[in-house]
Amino acid sequence: MTDNAPGTTVPTAPIRWGILATGGIAHAFTKDLRTAGLTVTAVGSRRPESARAFAADYDIPHAHGSYEELVADPDVDIVYVASPHSHHREHAILALEAGKHVLIEKAVTLDADEAIAIRDIAAGRGRLAMEAMWTRYLPHMARIRELIADGTLGEVRTVIADHTQSLPTDPAHRLNALELGGGALLDLGIYPVSFAWDVLGPMTEIRAVGRLGDTGADTEVAIAAVHTGGALSSIATSSRAAGPNTAHVVGTNARIDIDRVWYEPTSFRVTATDGTVIEEYRGDVDGRGMQFQALAAERLLREGRTDSDLLPFAESIAIMHALDDVRGQLGVTYPKVR
Numbered sequence: 596m597t598d599n600a601p602g603t604t605v606p607t608a609p610i611r612w613g614i615l616a617t618g619g620i621a622h623a624f625t626k627d628l629r630t631a632g633l634t635v636t637a638v639g640s641r642r643p644e645s646a647r648a649f650a651a652d653y654d655i656p657h658a659h660g661s662y663e664e665l666v667a668d669p670d671v672d673i674v675y676v677a678s679p680h681s682h683h684r685e686h687a688i689l690a691l692e693a694g695k696h697v698l699i700e701k702a703v704t705l706d707a708d709e710a711i712a713i714r715d716i717a718a719g720r721g722r723l724a725m726e727a728m729w730t731r732y733l734p735h736m737a738r739i740r741e742l743i744a745d746g747t748l749g750e751v752r753t754v755i756a757d758h759t760q761s762l763p764t765d766p767a768h769r770l771n772a773l774e775l776g777g778g779a780l781l782d783l784g785i786y787p788v789s790f791a792w793d794v795l796g797p798m799t800e801i802r803a804v805g806r807l808g809d810t811g812a813d814t815e816v817a818i819a820a821v822h823t824g825g826a827l828s829s830i831a832t833s834s835r836a837a838g839p840n841t842a843h844v845v846g847t848n849a850r851i852d853i854d855r856v857w858y859e860p861t862s863f864r865v866t867a868t869d870g871t872v873i874e875e876y877r878g879d880v881d882g883r884g885m886q887f888q889a890l891a892a893e894r895l896l897r898e899g900r901t902d903s904d905l906l907p908f909a910e911s912i913a914i915m916h917a918l919d920d921v922r923g924q925l926g927v928t929y930p931k932v933r
């Protein structure tokens with residue numbers, strides 16, 4: 596590593612990833628890092644045996660029995676925070692204070708205030724903080740951004756999207772437990788909200804209705820929003836019933852229909868207002884597609900940058916403000932773990 600601007604470090608050797616937590620998404624992400632040939636040097640778990648088993652699965656040289664040991668590992672440049680969102684603030688700050696860069700699973704935190712705390716520490720330390728909203732970095736999304744920018748759709752007026760799944764109803768599961776940030780909105784609804792924000796810009800007016808489950812966490816939410824410039828989005832999310840999981844971008848000349856599952860690598864077509872199909876996109880992605888956000892983070896670090904161009908941290912914070920607004924309308928509040 597060599598120093599660039601004060602407080603900023605530009606890697607010249609392979610960038611070394613450390614995985615914080617050994618749950619479901621930590622496995623999926625690590626598999627994709629390996630598929631892409633990236634370097635994972637360490638994993639940390641609250642349970643030493645879990646760290647050892649995870650390290651054995653993926654040939655990772657260092658297995659740490661605590662997150663503190665992981666972030667202190669001198670052979671780690673960037674920590675992937677894969678704990679429940681209730682703990683992202685604590686674990687991201689732990690890593691940043693140890694001098695590491697961080698890629699933080701979605702939702703980046705429980706609320707906007709927590710995200711601001713991460714931003715301030717990352718800025719003070721000159722480190723990259725990036726939300727792992729992996730969908731933004733997928734190849735089909737890059738093509739969609741091009742089609743919008745080159746005017747193929749005309750004026751974009753509407754985004755319609757759902758993220759609906761049938762997920763466990765166990766009250767202790769992180770999807771339902773308020774102390775783990777449970778709720779469909781932060782787990783699933785954040786995808787269409789972030790997508791609508793990417794396409795239409797900031798939400799300026801938000802109306803939300805929803806249903807809460809037995810634990811008080813939201814299970815079904817419908818959101819109607821006005822964006823800068825007056826375009827509208829219509830979003831549905833549910834952790835109780837699986838719907839189409841498609842997304843649609845509607846312009847005055849044409850629309851894009853993204854096939855299910857729209858937030859994963861998938862296909863889409865562009866159809867003109869008269870029904871003519873203008874483009875059919877079929878992607879070919881290895882693995883689940885989580886490597887693209889990691890490759891983007893590595894590129895930023897090599898360029899000595901500490902913020903994502905595709906999802907600046909300020910936008911993650913603004914999206915958290917919007918989700919705070921939605922939760923306020925639904926009456927969902929989280930107990931803080933600290």
Ligand SMILES: NC(=O)C1=CN([C@@H]2O[C@H](COP(=O)(O)OP(=O)(O)OC[C@H]3O[C@@H](n4cnc5c(N)ncnc54)[C@H](OP(=O)(O)O)[C@@H]3O)[C@@H](O)[C@H]2O)C=CC1
Pocket residue numbers: 616617618619620621639640641642645646677678679680682700701702727729769775781782
């Ligand atoms: N990008 C995507 O597609 C997905 C993203 N996610 C996001 O990833 C995060 C983790 O989700 P997921 O992997 O499904 O969750 P899991 O419950 O499968 O795993 C979470 C892990 O976090 C660690 N952890 C730390 N503190 C706690 C705690 N108090 N309670 C429970 N676990 C704790 C544990 O690891 P250990 O015991 O090793 O310390 C645990 O295995 C969430 O923020 C979620 O939104 C989830 C699924 C898909």
Ligand SMILES: O=C1CO[C@H](CO)[C@@H](O)[C@@H]1O
Pocket residue numbers: 760782783
């Ligand atoms: O991001 C996610 C994608 O879908 C998962 C379910 O399959 C969610 O639980 C998760 O958090």
